[in-house]
Amino acid sequence: MAVILSTVPRYRRGQVVRFVGGKGTIQSYRPEGDSWSYWVEMEMGPEPEMGRIGAETTIVLAQAELELHNDPCLEASLIYA
Numbered sequence: 406m407a408v409i410l411s412t413v414p415r416y417r418r419g420q421v422v423r424f425v426g427g428k429g430t431i432q433s434y435r436p437e438g439d440s441w442s443y444w445v446e447m448e449m450g451p452e453p454e455m456g457r458i459g460a461e462t463t464i465v466l467a468q469a470e471l472e473l474h475n476d477p478c479l480e481a482s483l484i485y486a
Contacts, residue, residue, distance in 0.1 A: 414441045414468070421474040424466055428474050432463060441468045 429445040
């Protein structure tokens with residue numbers, strides 16, 4: 406059975422977004438009901454005293470919880486990439 410969505414995703418892979426608690430980069434997304442869910446890799450903070458064990462945290466957020474992080478330099482690099 407095919408799924409037909411009435412909306413398109415607002416964000417795409419590689420875009421930097423803001424949300425309550427920080428900002429991060431869209432890694433992936435998928436349809437969720439009549440909207441979209443996004444896998445967002447959180448921005449790396451300062452390295453803790455004990456060092457890093459692995460990659461930073463990736464969280465899943467609903468489209469309504471995100472907004473585009475307006476960084477003119479980053480947006481220009483996405484346009485011309």
